[in-house]
Amino acid sequence: MASLLTTANSLNLIRRFVNQVFPLVDRELSYWRHRAAGAEPELAVQALASIRDKRFHCQGGAIYSLYPGVNTSRFVRLIVALQTISDYLDNLCDRAGVADEAAFRQLHLAMTDALDPDGEPRDYYLHYPLKDDGGYLAALVAACREETARLPAYGLVKPAALKLAGLYSELQIYKHLDPAVREAKMLAWGERHLAAYPGVTLWEFAAATGSTLGMFMLCALAANPDLTAAEAEATCAAYFPWICGLHILLDYYIDLAEDHCHGDLNFVAYYRSPDEIVARLTIFWRQALEHAGRLTQPGFTTTVVHGLLAMYLSDPKTQAPLEKRVKAALLDTAGGYARLLHNLCRLLRRQGIL
Incomplete structure (x- = not known):
């Protein structure tokens, strides 16, 4: 029930x-x-x-x-x-x-x-x-x-929000540089931060910095005048790197073929095989759900996590053979609720709403 x-x-x-x-x-x-x-x-x-x-x-x-x-x-x-x-x-x-x-x-x-x-x-x-x-x-x-x-509690979340915005900005600065220098610049930048985030690769860390979702969530928390520092810290741990990482890795996954054709930087391209893509995205999905369950509004955040899978995996670009294989594996792991939201997103896309 x-x-x-x-x-x-x-x-x-x-x-x-x-x-x-x-x-x-x-x-x-x-x-x-x-x-x-x-x-x-x-x-x-x-x-x-x-x-x-x-x-x-x-x-x-x-x-x-x-x-x-x-x-x-x-x-x-x-x-x-x-x-x-x-x-x-x-x-x-x-x-x-x-x-x-x-x-x-x-x-x-x-x-x-x-x-x-x-x-x-x-x-x-x-x-x-x-x-x-x-x-x-x-x-x-x-x-x-x-x-x-x-926002009544914005002062409590402002340092964390500015940190995420700063990391986001650093990623955008380096990723848009000339291909001859951008990878070396990004490696040097990422290695300064990576020790604080065990369990993720440098490119997964970089992907997580590309999400705005953590900033949005911190601002939403700040609407509560009774917000506590512990709640803000738990939310940061859930979003960065796990929910933010899942968000941008999915985004890069659906653009993988397109970016390859245009020579654009794509963090998912650093995985060695489709099986590794599935394995690593599954880890991010599981960690995101585990951390979501510890938050004050677990149902809301769990819906966000499943919704990320649903939105990105319903993109028409996932119908290509490789992308379709990865999509099927991820949805099989995620289960019935993610599939329900996935079908809903497909319907919204057909109607031109999404």
Whole structure:
């Protein structure tokens, strides 16, 4: 009975997610689409492309607006603004023909500034060849600062949120450099941190830093004025590296063939075989679930973990022979609830909702 009740509650969460939250995400993205149109042509192109092509990032992250005690509408504003910063900067580093470390580092100050409500605006384009975005990036940062300032316990999670944002930024700086230097730079960077995370490889650590989910979860926790340091610490341990790692390893897994064709960096490509992909992703999935069970809202986080499998493994790119084999093995291990969510995600994709 308890498991049925948990499943029923989880399905109700998904129903609210699709019916209530997705329209809020679309409303926020529409606002930022309008703001982006005021930038100089190339910056406008990249801003609008990031909104058009990476909408599902904001949709997925917005699940945290349904965390108990969170103001859903206001939290969607925070999630969409922070994720849009991430996606926009990714385009500026990846698609605009720039490969300058100083420019990337300055741009990514926007990620940490967005999570520091006491900070001051900075010139994020200082070293970037394009400058005039019509105030777009500064407005995104300001929106995040306004929303984090409203969270009653944000001071308790701010150091951890800034740490995750800093690691995220370092990854983005190095991964977008010229292929001739990026791997050596990333190795040197990752080795400085790896000792703190036993059980993961350097490339798995790097993958985990690429997720924004830990930042979202910490902000959701901060909506609780009675939040404790112990709860925040347990949440950090669950998300980094396990839930964050699962998130980005799945993301790289579905892009494996595409990245190989384009010569793009892909962390899953460091695994030696499909069997190793399955084995390592299964370890991350099991660790994520184990840690989720120790949190204050275990049902919510367990649904997030299963939902990651469902969302990524329902992507049409997983129909290729190798990807299909890995997908089948992961879903067999994950069991009935993950399959249920997987089928739901397939339905949402067919309807153009996801």
